[in-house]
Each structure stands twice: as structure tokens, then as C-alpha cells.
Amino acid sequence: MSIEKKDLARHIVTSYAGPKIRIMEVCGTHTHEIFRYGIRQLLPPAVDLISGPGCPVCVTPPGFIDEAIYLALEKGAVICTFGDLIRVPGSAQSLADARSRGAAVQVVYSQLDAVKYAAAHRDKEVVFLSVGFETTTPGACLAVLQARDEGITNFSLLTANKTMPQAYEALKDSADAFLYPGHVQAIMGTEICEKLKADGISGVVTGFTARELLTALAVVLTEFPKGKPFFKNCYPRVVTAAGSVSGQKLLSQVMEACDTEWRGLGVIPQSGLTLRPEFAAYDARVKFAVPPMDGRSNPACRCGDILRGDCRPPQCPLFGKVCTPEHPVGACMVSREGACSAYYQYGGLTL
Structure with missing residues (x-):
């Protein structure tokens, strides 16, 4: 019986009889969509689909939350942040706890909203908590440039921005292949994926629909038994080889690589992004002389x-x-x- 093209990916996934394989989806949206579409229930026993560090809030270490609370309670800064970060535990408390003690915490929907808030409250120091990967970091860069161009001196970033390639290197023994996030590669292109392949790391770029995810899994399960590192772009309608040249230019203009800590992974060299020295006036750690903070996680939490x-x-x-x-x-x-x-x-x- 012939298999229609639209059902081929599902057939390949459900009928896989090759060697055991560990596939890591590193994007939090992929994790949720795979659950929502019921894809995990389709996988045969030989396929182990595991979640990785693709949620920027999740990989933000407790020390970063401690720094934000210090700025709010000790320096009197208004903390502007996306909503998810408010309840992330620091060493002893969350931003929500600090807010109940008088900390000023303002939820915003974009980095530029934080700049607007600073412009409207010139008598207050405003710090935006800048977390995220290559997808959201350009927005933080734009915010800094806008603050500079408009002469807004009471705005700064507390950065915890990260880049994904170094995490793949750090996790190469945890998975046989990765599902690369389509939105990250839309910015950075596929050249880095080819370099990872040359280093023996396999993966495919995928989108977020059921068909796109099944197609990506089918490609992985087709290539893996061949025994060689592989890379495929399964999201060509969005991801190109070059990526977003303007986005990459913006990143390199405002930020530079640095060593940074990932929750659960420790410090990964050159996997972070921090403001370049010429933008130090917008770096909250420099501006407020924030002391080093070694955050502590709840020992019972895994x-x-x-x-x-x-x-x-x-x-x-x-x-x-x-x-x-x-x-x-x-x-x-x-x-x-x-x-x-x-x-x-x-x-x-x-x-």
C-alpha cells in the first residue's frame, strides 16, 4: 500500500526499528508543542526524546535573581522584566517575594517598553533584566541604542543573554542528535550547524507545527542509522544559510561574547553576551558596582x-x-x- 507524502514522516517515525537513539529538543516551545500534538505517544521504544536547556528563564542561574533583588532593594532601582522571571527562585527569595518587601518590579512586554518607562520616570533608575538567546537579544541591543540616541541615562541592562552553540558542545554526550530551534537559526543561519556537524554533533533545524516536527524527527531517524554526523535544514521557508545579517550586525555592534553560568551546566566559556565597553554606561553591573554573587539553588530541586x-x-x-x-x-x-x-x-x- 502506497503511503501519501503527507503521511510519510509519521510512518517513518512510528515504524522506526533502528538502533536506540537519544534526541534532545533544546527549545522550550518545541517541548510544549511535542506534548500538545501528542508526538511523544507516537515514538517507538528505541527513540528517547529528552528535553534540554532551551528555555532562557530556566537556564538563568539563581545568582542573577540575587543580583536583580540587590539592585531593587539595596540600590532602589525599578526592575523591568518579562513576567516569567518574577517567580524564579533566587538563593533565598524571588522577585515576587522582594516586591512584597517593597521592591519596585514592573512587568513589560518588550525591551523597548522598559526604555519608554525610563523616559517617563527620569527620577528613577530603571534596570531591564535581559535574558534570552539569539532570538531576543537583538531587542535588548535596540533598547540600548534607543536609550543612547534619546539621551536616556537612567536606563541599564542586567544581562544574562546566552548563545546556543556552546551549549550543544557541552551537551554532546547527552544526546545523539539535536532538534535545533528554528527561530534561533533564523537569526544565526545554518553555518554554525555545519560547524557542529564537522565537530561530530548531529542535528536538524525545525519549525513548530506538527508536520514540521514530525518531518524533523523522520530525518533524524533516517540519518542516524548511517553512523555519520549529519545536519539538515528542515525549516527552509524561514531559515537560510546566512540568517539575519542585520540581526547579527546589531548583536556584534552592541554586545560581545563572555563566559557565563547556565543553571545545571555551570560556566560555559564564551557562551554569554555582555555589553561592549563603549556601552558600559548601560551595564547595570558596572553602573551600580554590583558585587559578585554565587547563587544557591534549592538542593532538593532537580x-x-x-x-x-x-x-x-x-x-x-x-x-x-x-x-x-x-x-x-x-x-x-x-x-x-x-x-x-x-x-x-x-x-x-x-x-
Whole structure:
């Protein structure tokens, strides 16, 4: 019986009989969409689909939250942030806890909203919590340039921006192939993926629809048994080889690479982005002489293990009991893109 083209990817995925394979989806949106479409239920036993560190809120370490709370409570700064970060635990408290103690925390929907807030409140120091990967970092760069061009001197960034390629290198022993996030590669292009292939790291770029995800999985399961590193762009309608040249130019104009800490992965060399020296006036750490802070996670929380792919959320003793979306203990339950949030929301309460 012939298989229609639209059903071929599903057939390849469901009938896979090759060697065992670990596929890591590193994008939090991929994690949620795979659950929402019921794709995990289609996978044969030989396919182990694991979640990785693709949620920027989840990989933000507790020390960053401690810095933000210090700026709010000790320096009197207004903290502007996206909503998810407010409930992420620091060493002793979250921004939500600090707000109950008098900290000024303002939820914004874009980095430029924070600039507008600073322009409207010139008597207050405004700090935007800049987290995210290559997709959202250009927005932070635009915010800095706008503040500079408009002479807004009471605006700064507290940066925790990260880049993905170094994380793939750090996790190369945790997975046999990666599902690369389509929106990241739309900015950065596919050249870095080819370099990763040359280093022995396999992966495919994919979009976010059911068909795109199934196609990507089918390509992985077709290529993996061949025994050689591979790369395929399964999202060509959005991702090109060059990527967004203007976005890359903006990143290099305003920011430069630095060593940075990832929750669960430790410090990964040159995997962070920080403001260049010429923009130091907009760097909150420089502006307020923020002291070094070694954050501490709750020792019972297994977010770090989950982000490395070493365990699944239901294996954490806190999951679904002490730790729920209403009362999160770890960052992976806070964020809408977190793996724990996905398992909880879509009923993956058991392995």
C-alpha cells in the first residue's frame, strides 16, 4: 500500500526499528508543542526524546535573581522584566517575594517598553533584566541604542543573554542528535550547524507545527542509522544559510561574547553576551558596582539534572507535589517554556 507524502514522516517515525537513539529538543516551545500534538505517544521504544536547556528563564542561574533583588532593594532601582522571571527562585527569595518587601518590579512586554518607562520616570533608575538567546537579544541591543540616541541615562541592562552553540558542545554526550530551534537559526543561519556537524554533533533545524516536527524527527531517524554526523535544514521557508545579517550586525555592534553560568551546566566559556565597553554606561553591573554573587539553588530541586537531560521531571521528588505551577520550587516549573511545566500541563506525571 502506497503511503501519501503527507503521511510519510509519521510512518517513518512510528515504524522506526533502528538502533536506540537519544534526541534532545533544546527549545522550550518545541517541548510544549511535542506534548500538545501528542508526538511523544507516537515514538517507538528505541527513540528517547529528552528535553534540554532551551528555555532562557530556566537556564538563568539563581545568582542573577540575587543580583536583580540587590539592585531593587539595596540600590532602589525599578526592575523591568518579562513576567516569567518574577517567580524564579533566587538563593533565598524571588522577585515576587522582594516586591512584597517593597521592591519596585514592573512587568513589560518588550525591551523597548522598559526604555519608554525610563523616559517617563527620569527620577528613577530603571534596570531591564535581559535574558534570552539569539532570538531576543537583538531587542535588548535596540533598547540600548534607543536609550543612547534619546539621551536616556537612567536606563541599564542586567544581562544574562546566552548563545546556543556552546551549549550543544557541552551537551554532546547527552544526546545523539539535536532538534535545533528554528527561530534561533533564523537569526544565526545554518553555518554554525555545519560547524557542529564537522565537530561530530548531529542535528536538524525545525519549525513548530506538527508536520514540521514530525518531518524533523523522520530525518533524524533516517540519518542516524548511517553512523555519520549529519545536519539538515528542515525549516527552509524561514531559515537560510546566512540568517539575519542585520540581526547579527546589531548583536556584534552592541554586545560581545563572555563566559557565563547556565543553571545545571555551570560556566560555559564564551557562551554569554555582555555589553561592549563603549556601552558600559548601560551595564547595570558596572553602573551600580554590583558585587559578585554565587547563587544557591534549592538542593532538593532537580532542575539542573532536567536541563542536562539526566532525568525527567517526574523523577524529581518535588514534581507535582511540593512543586507545581501555582507554587514553583524550580525555574523549570515557573516558565511557560519549561520542561516541568510541559510535563505537568499535559499530564506527563509518570514516566
